[in-house]
Amino acid sequence: MDMFSGIFRAVALEKSKFAISLTFHKHKYTAKYHFMMQRSICILCLALSMICLVPRSFAQQGKSEIAVGYGFYSFYSFLNEGLHYNARYTNSSGTSVLTYRYYITKDVTLGLGFGYENISIWGSFVTFSPEVTFSYLDTRNTTDTRVKLYGAFSYGISIFQDANVGYGHADQSGGKPWAFQATPFGVRVGRQIAGFAEVGFGYKGVINAGLAVRFPRKLAHHEHHVE
Numbered sequence: 038m039d040m041f042s043g044i045f046r047a048v049a050l051e052k053s054k055f056a057i058s059l060t061f062h063k064h065k066y067t068a069k070y071h072f073m074m075q076r077s078i079c080i081l082c083l084a085l086s087m088i089c090l091v092p093r094s095f096a097q098q099g100k101s102e103i104a105v106g107y108g109f110y111s112f113y114s115f116l117n118e119g120l121h122y123n124a125r126y127t128n129s130s131g132t133s134v135l136t137y138r139y140y141i142t143k144d145v146t147l148g149l150g151f152g153y154e155n156i157s158i159w160g161s162f163v164t165f166s167p168e169v170t171f172s173y174l175d176t177r178n179t180t181d182t183r184v185k186l187y188g189a190f191s192y193g194i195s196i197f198q199d200a201n202v203g204y205g206h207a208d209q210s211g212g213k214p215w216a217f218q219a220t221p222f223g224v225r226v227g228r229q230i231a232g233f234a235e236v237g238f239g240y241k242g243v244i245n246a247g248l249a250v251r252f253p254r255k256l257a258h259h260e261h262h263v264e
Contacts, residue, residue, distance in 0.1 A: 040259065100140045104249035108132040108152075108242025112215070113195075117156050130155040132242050136168065144172040149193055150218070152240050160200040160209075164216045164240045166193030170223070183228045189220040195240065216240050225249060 114129040131154065138148035152164035168191035174184045193216040200211045218239030225233040227249075234246040 047096045080197065100251055100253055102138040102140070102146070102148075102251040104134075104136045104138070104247055106136070106233070106235075106241070106245050106247025108134060108135045108217040108245035111154055111216070111241065112239050113154055113156060113162055114242075117159050121158055124158060125255055128157045128159070132240060132245070134241050134245060134247070138168070138170065143177070146170045149226070150193070152216075154240070157200070160215075161198045162192060162195045163198075164195040166218065166240065168218070182226065183231070185225040187223045187225065189218070189223060189235070189237070191239070192217045204217070220245075220248040229253065
């Protein structure tokens with residue numbers, strides 16, 4: 038009897054240790070999750086504040102533009118299907134994108150893109166990516182409805198928030214150098230307010246479309262205003 042009693046006490050002790058370890062890891066991962074989420078929100082708020090200030094700061098040097106779009110079939114959604122069994126594209130929320138662009142010439146812009154995508158069985162991605170665009174066709178001075186064809190490339194960082202945090206699963210949250218977008222074809226129709234559509238590959242998706250608003254620069258007295 039003493040032998041069985043000792044065995045039962047040993048089993049109970051091990052179960053107690055396991056329960057304590059499980060609770061510790063749960064609190065550890067929960068705290069890390071909240072910290073990563075707060076850091077992501079702070080970075081996004083800071084970036085949005087910079088976007089709001091930049092157009093006013095550069096108003097006398099060139100035109101600025103803010104574009105809001107939504108994309109389908111991002112690089113992350115394809116990667117999700119390759120990494121996870123029974124994954125589907127419907128696991129993805131699609132990519133919401135906010136982009137600021139500054140025109141250094143009438144055909145070239147420099148800017149910064151911000152994207153958000155949530156993949157339910159994997160995690161969420163908050164992306165910050167510097168971007169350059171170049172126009173290869175522009176009907177600026179020839180038609181009433183302005184049509185511009187352009188290409189773009191961007192590369193930056195994505196902050197990943199792991200949705201599978203728990204005991205037995207390593208937390209993969211953190212900055213990932215995977216954020217890129219290659220866009221060989223984009224079309225913008227309109228002048229100060231315009232619709233756009235892009236075809237490419239990266240964090241914005243294979244297809245990305247939305248609305249763009251351009252802020253005109255302050256012209257000198259001898260300049261003619263043409264948007």
